Amino acid sequence: MDFTPTEAQAGARDLAARIFGDLAGHERLTAVGTGSDPELWKALSTAGLIGAVGELGLLGLVLLLEEQGRTTAQVPYAAACVYGRLAVLAHGGPEQRERLLPGIDDGSLVVTGAFPAQQGVRASAAGELTGTVPVVPWLRDATHVLVADAGRRLWLAPLGEGTATAPVELTAPWSAARLTLDRAPAEPLGGPGAYADVLATARTAFAGLQAGVCAGSLARAVAHTNTREQFGRPLATRQAVQLRAADAHLDTEAIRVTAYEAAWRRDAGLPYATHALTAAWWASEAGARVVHTGQHLHGGAGADVGHPVHRHFLWGRQLDAHLGCGPELLQELGESIAHGE
Incomplete structure (x- = not known):
């Protein structure tokens, strides 16, 4: 396995990071409220970051979704790419691809x-x-x-x-x-096997999104504990804080590497359903731990619903619920392994 991004994947990831960084800051997200951001959606489609997913593969999409997760940008990027672009490309007939993909790529068909x-x-x-x-x-x-x-x-x-x-x-x-x-x-859309493929693709993609959410939450916690002082010393110098942050870092890396593996296997044409389940389990189980840690390390400020880290907490818990709770995913994974799937 080689998870090193290609030049095209790295370039798309960097472009996505710039767009999300410019158009999904805390003040802008606060102004958007609970809706989606049409200007950001237009920027993503104009930059070709929806249509490019076909060439970048699922691993490329996971890299892009990590960048969305870091900012919790409010656009339907994961859904449109998984259930739209990749599903139609993989399972649509020639007429469906010709009719649907242009609208998906330019963002007018979501x-x-x-x-x-x-x-x-x-x-x-x-x-x-x-x-x-x-x-x-x-x-x-x-x-x-x-x-x-x-x-x-x-x-x-x-x-x-x-x-x-x-x-x-x-x-x-x-x-x-x-x-x-x-x-x-x-x-x-598609025949036998299409459902299983789209479900596994979705699990992998949303696990990648969770990796970004967790990385963003942890980055905020690290910045806070390095500047917030208690009894004359930064909180980050306390061993309990360091251990909690280290555990969160390891959990985040586990989510990331399992998502990368599942995505790489799909792009390589290898079986990946159980690997997608593994990534989903890590994203659900460990993701909840990480966003709780991010909020906890902010102390009382983390409980403020207007604080940026609280948004990561909400996204992390939503992804936990969306992917399916950890025990359910673990049971499904065990049954898949037992049946040799």
Whole structure:
């Protein structure tokens, strides 16, 4: 394995870091509130950072999502790239790719995903969807939604005829909504195996996002404890603080390296479902520990909902919930290994 980014991946990562750094600072995020930032979304699409994912691969996307996570930038980048760009590129037919990819790349067509498979969603023989999905992240920003039905088949549905949405507030400001489908027209995307691939891709990508969230939280904690003095000494000189920060650093690196491995394996055409589950488990279990540490090391300031580190806490806990709690993921991973998957 070689996780060294290519020149193109490194260049895209650096460009993403500049855009997120310029347009997702604390003051701007405060002004945006709980919604998404259309100016930032336009900047990302204009810079080609959505369309480039096809050439950069999943490892390249993980690198870009790390940069988003460091700033907790409020745009549906992960969802649009995973459920839109990569899903259509990997599983769409020639006509679907020709019709859908240009809009995805320029940011005018935003796809989010109702994942994992929804037991309450049924598809008719004519491809009409009926059912309810209680929570779909970024649905308020989307033009289309990729739905996995009870039979684990993928359907791409435009929001409009036969669909209704109602805003839902999550722990993190992810512009989520409840989706109700009433004979909504949809088109199939891919065949057998498409659902498993998109699910594993999503787990890997959101683990990469969590690695960035944790790195950003820890960086803020390090800066705070190096400048905040207690009894005439910086907090960072205290052994208990050092040990807590060291554990958080190791957890963050574990999330990062497992996400990198899963992404690298997908790009190399190797089986990666169990590796994606491993990355998701680390992101869920260790991610919660890291963002708690980041908040704790800020002392009372960390409990201030207006403090920048609190946003990392909210994102970390939301990603924990979105990926699935640690014990559930561990059980699924154990069952996959036991069945030789």
